[in-house]
Amino acid sequence: MEEIIICIVAGILLGWFDILSYKVRLWLNRISLACLFLMLICLGAKIGCDGNLLAQIETLGKQSLILGGSTILGTMVMFYIIIKLFAGNFDAEEGKE
Amino acid sequence: MIYSLFAAIIGGIGLGYLCFDVSDKPTLDTVLMTALNFMVLVAGIEIGGNRKLLAKICTPKNMVLAIALPLGTIIGSFAGGYLSSFITGLSTYDSILVVSGLGWYSLSSVVISTMYSTELGAIAFLGNMMREVFSFILIPILARWHKLMCIAPGGAATMDSLLPLVINSAGMHTVMFSFINGLVLSLLVPVFLSLLLNG
Numbered sequence: 001m002e003e004i005i006i007c008i009v010a011g012i013l014l015g016w017f018d019i020l021s022y023k024v025r026l027w028l029n030r031i032s033l034a035c036l037f038l039m040l041i042c043l044g045a046k047i048g049c050d051g052n053l054l055a056q057i058e059t060l061g062k063q064s065l066i067l068g069g070s071t072i073l074g075t076m077v078m079f080y081i082i083i084k085l086f087a088g089n090f091d092a093e094e095g096k097e
Numbered sequence: 098m099i100y101s102l103f104a105a106i107i108g109g110i111g112l113g114y115l116c117f118d119v120s121d122k123p124t125l126d127t128v129l130m131t132a133l134n135f136m137v138l139v140a141g142i143e144i145g146g147n148r149k150l151l152a153k154i155c156t157p158k159n160m161v162l163a164i165a166l167p168l169g170t171i172i173g174s175f176a177g178g179y180l181s182s183f184i185t186g187l188s189t190y191d192s193i194l195v196v197s198g199l200g201w202y203s204l205s206s207v208v209i210s211t212m213y214s215t216e217l218g219a220i221a222f223l224g225n226m227m228r229e230v231f232s233f234i235l236i237p238i239l240a241r242w243h244k245l246m247c248i249a250p251g252g253a254a255t256m257d258s259l260l261p262l263v264i265n266s267a268g269m270h271t272v273m274f275s276f277i278n279g280l281v282l283s284l285l286v287p288v289f290l291s292l293l294l295n296g
Contacts, residue, residue: 004208004287007134011141016148025142032139035132036203037105042125042132043206043222044109046215049117049125053216054110063185064220067178068227071196072235072250074177078169079249086162090245 102226126211133207137287143257144280159273166245166274167281170252174199190293191217197289198225199282200232200252208290229254233262240266248275253286255279 014020020028047053053060083090117125178196182189195217198205202225210218232250236259240247244267251259256279263275 002291003130003134004137004204005291007137008141008144008284008287011138011143012145013141014138015142015145018146020142025146028139028142032136035136037101039129039132039136039203039207040102040105040222041109041112042129043210043218044106044111045113045117046109046122046125046129046210047106047219048110048113048115049121050113050119050215053219054114056216057219060216060219061223063187064223064227066181066185067187067192067195067220067224068231070177070181070184071174071200071224071228071252072177072231073173074175074180075170075173075249075252076239076246078173078176079166079246082162082165082169083243083245086158086165087245090243 106222122215129207130211133204136203140283144283147276147280162245162274163277163281166248166278167285170199170249170278170282171285173249174252187220191220194290194293195221195224197286197293198253199286199289200225200228200254201283201286202226202229204286205290208287208294212294225252228252229258232259236262237266240271244268244271245274247271248278251275251279253279253282256283 047057174196175193178192179189181187182192185192187195194209194213195205198209198221202222205225206218206222208218209221228250232252232254235250236247239249240263247263247267248255248271251263255263255275256277260272260275260279264272267275
């Protein structure tokens with residue numbers, strides 16, 4: 001976990017001081033996208049090579065759906081409170097700008 | 098993009114079923130963590146490179162909102178995760194661990210899968226991915242009700258993949274808060290995961 005925190009801090013410093021050219025950043029983003037797909041394939045492979053896990057895939061899907069939906073609902077309730085407290089006329093103010 | 102991501106994970110499941118067995122998991126973990134570290138480094142470069150946008154938000158009223166919105170996302174997500182543990186049959190700890198990804202499915206799924214359990218890593222991937230899929234549908238609808246409300250479903254993805262949709266649905270003023278919300282949450286996801294997994 002420390003590695004991840006070191007990587008994100010190193011990245012923020014590199015971005016903040018604008019050390020890398022636009023072209024390098026563009027290539028880094030492309031490689032990053034390739035890494036995302038590589039990660040998902042590996043993640044899938046970890047599930048696929050485990051017979052016990054494959055047998056539970058339907059249950060896992062239902063649990064994921066409930067978890068995803070409940071986090072959205074919980075966040076919407078909190079946003080409703082925040083908007084009532086701090087940003088009741090946000091839309092009207094934005095219209096003026 | 099969403100379809101490609103699902104295709105990659107389904108392809109991976111097929112590959113794992115046909116070509117790998119359980120003894121290959123440590124090798125897959127090494128590849129996963131290396132790719133993840135690189136992705137996180139690039140995400141950090143993007144965050145650091147947006148300092149001009151961050152400077153725009155520095156008025157007292159905007160600052161209050163910029164702090165309140167990510168805080169609301171964290172409290173709401175954790176509360177949702179806690180309550181859903183009564184329905185899913187997962188333990189409270191497992192539910193909280195999954196939702197602490199706050200929509201960042203690539204990071205949370207890999208970290209949980211490598212450091213805790215492959216099963217829960219799969220739930221973290223699907224759960225956080227579904228959060229993003231629902232967000233694509235909900236953002237335009239919620240923006241009609243209140244522009245700030247459209248930021249609510251997205252979690253950490255409000256600073257990257259969902260940003261173009263927020264621009265189209267709610268305009269540039271809302272985008273500032275969407276970006277800050279995603280930025281703060283993206284910085285906090287590794288901290289939450291670290292605290293929960295090492296604590």
